[in-house]
Amino acid sequence: MSDVLLIVGVAAITYTTRVVFLIRPRAVPGGLLGRFLNVFPLALFVAIATSSLAAPEGTPAVTPALAGALGGVIGGAAFRRSLWGVLAIGAGFFYLARALSG
Amino acid sequence: MRDNPSFRQGIRDSILIFVAVAGFGTAYGVLAIEAGLTRVVAVLSSVIIVSGAAQFAMVGLLGAGAIPVLLAATGLGLRHLPMSATLADLIGPQPLLTRLRLAFILVDETFGMTLRAAGRGVDDLVAYKSAADLMLYSGFVGGTLIGARFGSSIDPEKVGVGVLFGLLFLGLSAPLIHRPRDWVVAVAAVVATLIATLTVPPAWQVTIAATAASIVGLLAGE
Numbered sequence: 001m002s003d004v005l006l007i008v009g010v011a012a013i014t015y016t017t018r019v020v021f022l023i024r025p026r027a028v029p030g031g032l033l034g035r036f037l038n039v040f041p042l043a044l045f046v047a048i049a050t051s052s053l054a055a056p057e058g059t060p061a062v063t064p065a066l067a068g069a070l071g072g073v074i075g076g077a078a079f080r081r082s083l084w085g086v087l088a089i090g091a092g093f094f095y096l097a098r099a100l101s102g
Numbered sequence: 103m104r105d106n107p108s109f110r111q112g113i114r115d116s117i118l119i120f121v122a123v124a125g126f127g128t129a130y131g132v133l134a135i136e137a138g139l140t141r142v143v144a145v146l147s148s149v150i151i152v153s154g155a156a157q158f159a160m161v162g163l164l165g166a167g168a169i170p171v172l173l174a175a176t177g178l179g180l181r182h183l184p185m186s187a188t189l190a191d192l193i194g195p196q197p198l199l200t201r202l203r204l205a206f207i208l209v210d211e212t213f214g215m216t217l218r219a220a221g222r223g224v225d226d227l228v229a230y231k232s233a234a235d236l237m238l239y240s241g242f243v244g245g246t247l248i249g250a251r252f253g254s255s256i257d258p259e260k261v262g263v264g265v266l267f268g269l270l271f272l273g274l275s276a277p278l279i280h281r282p283r284d285w286v287v288a289v290a291a292v293v294a295t296l297i298a299t300l301t302v303p304p305a306w307q308v309t310i311a312a313t314a315a316s317i318v319g320l321l322a323g324e
Contacts, residue, residue: 007143021186021187050295056265058304060300083270085273091266098262
């Protein structure tokens with residue numbers, strides 16, 4: 001398969017998964033699935049953050065990124081869950097830990 | 103739309119996303135060229151796929167053939183299903199073209215920003231997300247162009263782009279924690295992700311961990 005065809009295939013799969021519930025107006029289910037959809041964004045964001053910060057090389061490891069995570073949690077607590085508080089304190093902890101670890 | 107206050111707020115709120123995504127786009131452009139794609143094809147992939155995760159998986163698996171690439175794209179794409187349903191609920195009835203356009207750039211970053219904006223009472227979520235999408239798209243495609251053009255002379259990891267991305271999602275998750283059940287979901291997501299990194303192929307890790315943590319949240323009740 002040529003590279004361009006492969007890219008079109010990946011794009012088609014990606015767009016299909018994105019458009020499923022948006023293709024029909026007001027298609028949001030209720031009940032158990034509705035409750036699942038209610039908690040899924042939090043689970044997704046925490047999973048992405050954990051993957052990036054606690055396992056940056058693919059498996060769990062103690063790295064400066066983990067110090068960034070700790071800083072982010074402290075920043076979130078100190079600045080009332082502000083996004084910028086999490087980013088600023090987390091990045092500060094990360095850069096400090098990276099400098100200290102050489 | 104440029105005079106819409108929600109659109110302008112979306113632009114302002116997405117400046118960090120623009121910078122971070124441009125870094126990721128640059129990294130992708132570098133890797134895509136190293137994997138053997140031409141510059142045109144590398145940029146084309148960012149223009150029509152708009153999924154950093156799927157594209158990184160694609161160039162990483164190019165040597166293994168089409169089937170592993172398409173399977174990885176499917177695994178990564180499954181997480182869009184609940185995002186799509188949640189966004190449909192947030193924006194309410196909209197013209198078909200608007201919904202198709204919003205779906206094109208239904209990515210983790212601008213979805214998270216839109217969810218956060220809904221919690222803050224932003225009036226026009228379609229305009230807000232359109233602005234965030236515009237920032238993300240221009241940053242990602244522009245970054246890919248730079249990476250594909252200048253190649254290995256650039257190293258986005260030197261500034262810790264991956265860590266900034268992780269912190270962005272940590273920051274987006276913080277306002278979603280209100281009730282004890284939310285803490286259960288967050289802790290379950292951490293544990294499930296760590297287990298998944300040891301047991302599941304990379305393309306499926308986040309999707310499976312998030313699904314497992316959501317099920318734990320359902321079982322935990324309110």
